[in-house]
Amino acid sequence: MKKFTIRQAAGSALSIAAAIAIGTSSMAYASDYEMPRLMVIGTPGTSSGSFASTNGWAPIFQQQMGSNTRVVPEDSETQRYRRLTERRDIAISSVSAAEVRFQVQGIGGYAGTQPVAQRILWHHNDTPWGFVVSGDSDIKTMDDLKKGGVRVAQGVFSPPMVTAVTQALPAYLGLSEEEAKEVLRFVPASSYVENCRSVVEGKTDVAYCAPISSVLSEMEGSPGGIRWLPMDLDNSEAWSGFLTHRPMVVPVEIGMGVSTARGVDGLASNFLYGVPADVDADFAYSMAKWFHESYDDYKGTHALATRMSLEVFRDYLNRSPLPVHEGTVRYLKEVGAWTEEDDVWNNEAIAKMDRWIEARTAAMEEARENRIQASHENEEFLEILNRHTEGLEGFRSRL
Template identity: 30%
Template sequence: MNVRMKLGVAAAALMAAAPLHAQEMPDTMVWTSYDVGSAGYAEASAIADAFGKEYGTRVRIQPSGSGIGRLQPLLQGRADYAFLATEAFFIGEGAYDFATPDWGPHQLRAVAGRPAGITLIAAGDAGIDTVEDAAGKRIAFVAGNPSVNVKCEAILAFGGLTLDDVEVITFPTYSAAMSSMTRNEADATCTTPTTSQLYELAESPRGIHYAPLEPGNDAGWDQLLEVLPIMSPSEEDVAAGLAEGETAKMAAYRYPVITTTAEKSADEVYTFIKALDETFDMYKDGTAAMSRWTLERSGKPAIDIPFHEGAIRYLEEIGIWTEEDQAWNDQRQARMDALVEAWDSFSSENSDMSDEEFAEAWMERRSEVISSMN
């Protein structure tokens, strides 16, 4: 009996010392992300590697160059999580590529999202010191890329400008748009401050300037958020042409956004975000931006879609989630619910429209719904 008691005590001690959280993680998971070579793929890979080493979880990442390609496996139940860009916001609203009869707004949820800076970035000789100075200037947009273009529209709104106040120059590719300032084919564009073409601009005779999005400009931020309510003030210290020790005042959006479905078990999501937190030291140096995955930054609004209840439970548990965060989440959820409800009636009443007519009419209806909530 004494031997059995001693063995029982030893077993209990071993169980107490074992990482119980490892037993909660699934054996396998499937994630989707941007293409191989993208920041999203690199960051998903670093996190997956940490999960494998810490918990023995095997993660298969399915890369795709399109938002629809990243979303379909998630919605069809073939992927557990998706590392998304602004398509997370677009599908939550049924906007742009998702303003079609086959799509519309979907109830997706965020687990966490790494902040990335963006502002109006101008050639140094263009005379654009502030966003307001962009009036009448040539602004580079990217053909068929609403993710980039709508952010620029929102940033222009910060300065009280609309697309009618500037000369929009549309380029066929992202790369062409970003290098257009160096070639003097445009005066400014909106992008992240570490895009490779910006280093060329900074070294060119034109130079580079970051139009500041001052955090204390309440009117400017109100105007920006009316266009795109997923950004918040941010100070960036890593940017092309920025001297060491200097910072630039920008807006932060989230990329990538770890996304799942509303139906995903709260316990599963709780376990996932807990694992994301526990393995942070293992992946934080995976890329230059991965230190921003700390939950103090990636687990806070604003973000593209509402946070999942399982994520909120963990964020509350570790003291990060505040009453203000919950109020933001409730408001974001109410907006999504209203759009889903409006879509249900709109789509059934307008099924005879062409896809183009349908999308245009829905975007108008979407604007009406959003305006009614402000």
């Protein structure tokens, strides 16, 4: 995969620094829009980085824009979705890209929820991930994992982590399920710390970990240290296999976390600020403008706030499968961070989301007409849902 920079996205002379100097017409446009008196942003619970980092920029936004801003923690993902799309008592939601896929496609507990089209307003934060080995390991590359007898930590406490190592990893390596059983030996770990630490304790050879975790700092300082296995960003075939099982992660060069991980090709799990598709375009435009122009004012309020820069957002858009709100697109075009090619994939993403929303809406209507409860626990409804959505292409990161 070819690496894509903002300068390429901007076309020619425009850079992000130059983009800050926006024309007077857009400044006049922004001043014409009056922000809502009350701004409510929904996030995961109080212990989450999303909640903490949103509380970092919210007071600055309130002071600069005049809106009474409230950050509401909502641990239940389905409830936060309903508050955003049905009750409309929150204006913006901090949500993972993976969760948006579940919401749009009606996966799991979202099967019986009201289908509502959504759009990306801005990038919130991302968590880098990769495969780590001990510093003195003879495993140097991802291909070395295929040599046989390799012990892989399996974090049984987390279904996504189980999927990452038992399905996505073998697919990245080009191994069938049978071949994976022959060359990889999965070692259960009951906690995240145990999962990662196992490589420096000699219990496993490789583990799937996030380099921003404190336990990785401890491991980096252990005798022999640690190394990260590069997941070549240009290996589209390998990444296509990985994304078959973890479709919303994004291949990236790791830029944060422990020093041994920085500059290594890995992947990221992204959180976004999302809104319903029918949100006023002027509101989305003004929010995008504020997120960009006030970045220097709020970037120091929380470590994750640094991931809200236009540059990070632009890099994410090179891989994102989710549609961006028209108001945000308008602003990105003004600052030279959006191209005609972006219009193509964004329109395709909008059309794909519309197909999912239409199919699920038809399933809900059929269930209602036949007095069948729309619930993820009702097999009769799930049969209707599967029939209406059969053949639809799911969302996955673009390579």
